Amino acid sequence: MLNGDGLRVVLWVAGCSHCCRECQNPVTWDPDGGLFFDEKAKEEIFFQLDKPYISGITFSGGDPMHSANRPTVRSLMAQIRQRYPDKTIWMYTGDVWENVRGDSIMRYVDVLVDGEFQVDKKDAQLLWKGSSNQRVIDVQRSLALPQGAEPVLHCGDYSEGWVKGWKQ
Secondary structure (H helix, E strand, C coil): CCCCCCEEEEEEECCCCCCCCCCCCHHHCCCCCCCCCCHHHHHHHHHHHCCCCEEEEEEEECCCCCCCCHHHHHHHHHHHHHHCCCCEEEEECCCCHHHHCCCHHHHHCCEEEECCCCHHHECCCCCCCCECCCEEEEHHHHHCCCCCCCCCECCCCHHHCCCHHHHC
16 A cells, blocks of 8 residues: 555566665665566466456566566566556656656556655655655656656645645
8 A cells, every 4th residue: 555546466576776775675676686577476466456456556676667677567567457457557666757758668657656765855754755856657647748848746745735634
């Protein structure tokens, strides 16, 4: 529930070149670390996504946009989108929207949390992100905008008052 709207399946990938100071998952930085992603692992994800109360999947890590991850993540997202068109796909990346907007993987992503974690901007009151420099972006609405336009945010921060009911 901390990795996007509703109850979600989360796939943590290995490989990250950002190496943010005080990262919560430094064990995921090594692209050769973790467990091998095989057909059995993919079927487990599908088994979980089959459940009607699961809202979707979140790709995190490490960084799903790391060069070692992109082809496999893109392929898996395409399969999930085809098989579960009503489930949402969220992705966390240390890269910024302006750099990843043009990647073909974005056609499958509903919500992107972008930007490196910055410990000096850490705020536990933020929704779905660790530091205030990060953005929670509505990808499909943002892709419809002209190149260079500010992305459409999926949500603001707690301080913006849009989720005051959540805090009570």
